[in-house]
Amino acid sequence: TPNQLRKDGTFPGAYFDIKVTNTTSLLLSLRNSPQASQPPLPTLMTEPTTTLLNNGHLSFKPNSAINKPARPISLLARLDQEEYVLLPNASGLVAICSGSLQRDAEHNIRIVAPMTEDNGKGIVQLEGIWLDKGAHIERIEGTLLNDHSSDEDLLSAESDQVGKKHNAGLTRLLKGSIHDVEAVHQDVLQEDKGVQDFRNRRKRLEIITDTPGSYGSRRYAMRTGGADGLLAGVMGWEYLLGEMFSVDHVSTGIDGMCLTQDCIGGTGRPDGIGDIFFRTGPPGSIYMEHPWLFNNDVPDVLVINIGNSDKASFDLYASEYNKTAWDLAERFENTYVSFVKAIRKLAYPKHPATIQSERSGYRTYVPNSVPASVPIFIVRPFRGELEHSTQNIVDRLRADGDEAVFWLDTSGWLDPRSTSSSSSNEDFYTDDHAEVPKWRLSQRGNQRVAIFLHMHLCRYLARDGEKCPFLPTEVYQGKVFDPTERDFERYVEGEKERKLRSLFWGEKEGTVGGEAPTTTARA
Numbered sequence: 148t149p150n151q152l153r154k155d156g157t158f159p160g161a162y163f164d165i166k167v168t169n170t171t172s173l174l175l176s177l178r179n180s181p182q183a184s185q186p187p188l189p190t191l192m193t194e195p196t197t198t199l200l201n202n203g204h205l206s207f208k209p210n211s212a213i214n215k216p217a218r219p220i221s222l223l224a225r226l227d228q229e230e231y232v233l234l235p236n237a238s239g240l241v242a243i244c245s246g247s248l249q250r251d252a253e254h255n256i257r258i259v260a261p262m263t264e265d266n267g268k269g270i271v272q273l274e275g276i277w278l279d280k281g282a283h284i285e286r287i288e289g290t291l292l293n294d295h296s297s298d299e300d301l302l303s304a305e306s307d308q309v310g311k312k313h314n315a316g317l318t319r320l321l322k323g324s325i326h327d328v329e330a331v332h333q334d335v336l337q338e339d340k341g342v343q344d345f346r347n348r349r350k351r352l353e354i355i356t357d358t359p360g361s362y363g364s365r366r367y368a369m370r371t372g373g374a375d376g377l378l379a380g381v382m383g384w385e386y387l388l389g390e391m392f393s394v395d396h397v398s399t400g401i402d403g404m405c406l407t408q409d410c411i412g413g414t415g416r417p418d419g420i421g422d423i424f425f426r427t428g429p430p431g432s433i434y435m436e437h438p439w440l441f442n443n444d445v446p447d448v449l450v451i452n453i454g455n456s457d458k459a460s461f462d463l464y465a466s467e468y469n470k471t472a473w474d475l476a477e478r479f480e481n482t483y484v485s486f487v488k489a490i491r492k493l494a495y496p497k498h499p500a501t502i503q504s505e506r507s508g509y510r511t512y513v514p515n516s517v518p519a520s521v522p523i524f525i526v527r528p529f530r531g532e533l534e535h536s537t538q539n540i541v542d543r544l545r546a547d548g549d550e551a552v553f554w555l556d557t558s559g560w561l562d563p564r565s566t567s568s569s570s571s572n573e574d575f576y577t578d579d580h581a582e583v584p585k586w587r588l589s590q591r592g593n594q595r596v597a598i599f600l601h602m603h604l605c606r607y608l609a610r611d612g613e614k615c616p617f618l619p620t621e622v623y624q625g626k627v628f629d630p631t632e633r634d635f636e637r638y639v640e641g642e643k644e645r646k647l648r649s650l651f652w653g654e655k656e657g658t659v660g661g662e663a664p665t666t667t668a669r670a
Contacts, residue, residue: 153178156271157428159262159361160386160398163273166255170282171248173256178272179238180216215433217270221377223259231259233377240277253285261380263361268431288349348503350608352389352396353446357420357456358529359400360384360593382590387597392608397444399424405457407482411464412583413456420453421486425494445499448607449490449523450555450600454479458532463583476536483540487523487552495521520551522607527557529596530575530586534558560599561592 154163167173219238223231226244234241248254260271278284360383380386389396399420405413406420415423415430428434461468461475468475498521525541527534541554561574574592578585588596605615 152274154273155434156260156273157432157434158397158399159269159359159429160259160380160383160400161262161271162257162259164255164257164287165276166253166285166287167248167276167278168253168283168285169250170254170279171244171246171250172277172279173243173248173254174245174277175237175241175243175258176274176277177220177238177241178216178274179218179220179270181219181236181238183216183218217272220260220262220269220271222271223261223377223380225257225259227255231378231381235377250279259380261361261377263376263380268429270428270432270434348500350392350394351444351446351499352392352394352448352450352604352608354385354388354396354398354400354450354452355420355424356385356398356400356450356452357402357404357406357454358452358588359398359402360588360596361386361400382593384588384593384596384600387593388600388604391597391601392604393610394447394608397446401429403456404430405460406453406486407457407479410457410460411467412460419482421482421489424486424490441494445495445497445502446521447499448604449495449521450526450604451487451523452526452528453483454528454533454537455530458528459583459585476533479533480536480540480543483525483537484543487525487540487544487549488547490523491520491549497521518551518607520549523549523552524555524603525552526555529557529561529588529592530563531558555600555603557596557599561595 156163165173219236222234222237222241224234224243225231226248232243243256243258258271258273260269262269276284361380381390383400385396385398385400401414401420401423403414404410404418404420404423405416408419408422409417410419413419418430423429423435425439426435427437427439457479461472461479465472470478498518525537527537538554541552544552563575564573572591573589574595575586576589578587602616606612609615
């Protein structure tokens with residue numbers, strides 16, 4: 148919040164990580180209250196509303212609506228590596244652990260707000276935590292937070308202290324004093340610590356999607372009698388992907404929301420996802436009128452998966468649009484291109500490693516492996532909606548000079564067939580409870596998406612990128628899968644391999660290591 152006295156989570160999947168020692172108990176202090184004067188919760192089967200609350204231009208004042216208590220919120224809590232604990236309708240003081248923690252051990256607690264029970268319109272208001280007397284809150288490894296409050300000025304880009312030690316060291320070095328050289332040596336050690344901090348930096352993944360997996364998982368769990376709907380908040384492909392890399396992850400996922408503005412039948416109409424991305428909360432929340440500040444929340448990779456909702460609107464309301472499919476696709480492409488350019492210019496003009504280096508005062512300590520800009524992956528919608536448009540978007544952006552944007556071909560990842568049965572072997576299922584029946588990702592589908600995305604994002608998010616599978620740059624350009632070309636491409640790859648073996652190891656073409664000819668393609 149503006150006064151820094153509370154942490155609010157406004158988008159589905161928001162979470163807080165806390166590390167404590169020397170305590171046996173931990174309680175959350177929430178501003179959420181059962182007496183909050185807000186609209187009643189929708190039922191679990193209610194589709195997202197398309198109307199917006201007309202709050203006007205809210206201001207950051209003590210008596211503004213942003214400081215009013217929110218209604219109770221259902222949470223998930225995980226202690227260390229144990230199973231998640233369900234905390235339904237939490238408000239006021241909430242006991243996470245009461246006398247059961249080991250006092251002499253460090254404990255990591257994660258609090259997740261899935262917001263699956265009210266279609267993503269919940270708000271979690273964390274005022275603080277209660278611990279035993281003498282307990283300590285420890286620094287989370289890899290975060291930008293410093294150990295001492297006296298150093299917090301270094302987090303500000305406008306701070307006069309930025310580079311102070313480095314510049315002072317250079318001045319002393321020019322004077323040539325022996326004692327000054329020793330002082331410079333201490334500065335060098337400090338720089339080495341800065342480099343080490345860079346290497347230990349906790350990376351960040353950000354996802355923008357109109358197909359949040361957590362929403363589909365919740366419906367699937369209800370339909371099959373599986374896990375509680377709350378647990379679906381940590382079973383969507385967005386959450387699973389971040390956890391596979393053990394990185395910070397955030398998702399702007401509004402089910403059924405279009406990219407294009409004034410999208411007929413879309414959630415939050417007349418706003419689009421591009422509008423929500425620059426705001427502090429989803430449509431219908433009191434945070435919609437507040438702009439989001441991107442200073443300290445720059446991702447290492449941005450994944451954008453949108454197009455499903457736009458395509459559904461274009462098809463279902465074709466007569467109301469009174470435009471050709473070509474015109475609607477062109478409108479989608481133009482909006483998408485403008486959106487990505489706005490992200491580059493207004494939100495993430497620099498890579499987070501570069502920003503951290505500049506804030507530390509040592510601008511030269513950025514490895515060559517760090518991209519010049521935040522890599523943006525534009526994902527082909529999982530069922531191929533507006534597939535060619537998403538590819539054209541990447542071509543246009545790259546033609547304009549953005550070499551850090553890639554088209555990710557998802558064809559062949561999932562079986563597009565969807566059923567209404569409870570089979571665990573399906574990637575999609577049909578949600579018959581929606582106002583207009585629509586497909587959703589099943590639990591298996593969410594897992595498969597996360598696994599495939601893990602391979603493509605590994606080099607950017609893994610702690611040790613050398614262990615990631617090698618994917619040449621052309622892989623990210625993508626192409627439509629054509630089974631008739633597969634065998635020919637394997638033959639060409641085999642020919643390349645034989646040519647190289649003949650060139651470097653003198654083996655005869657047509658044989659490998661003296662054996663019979665082979666046409667095995669390179670893995």
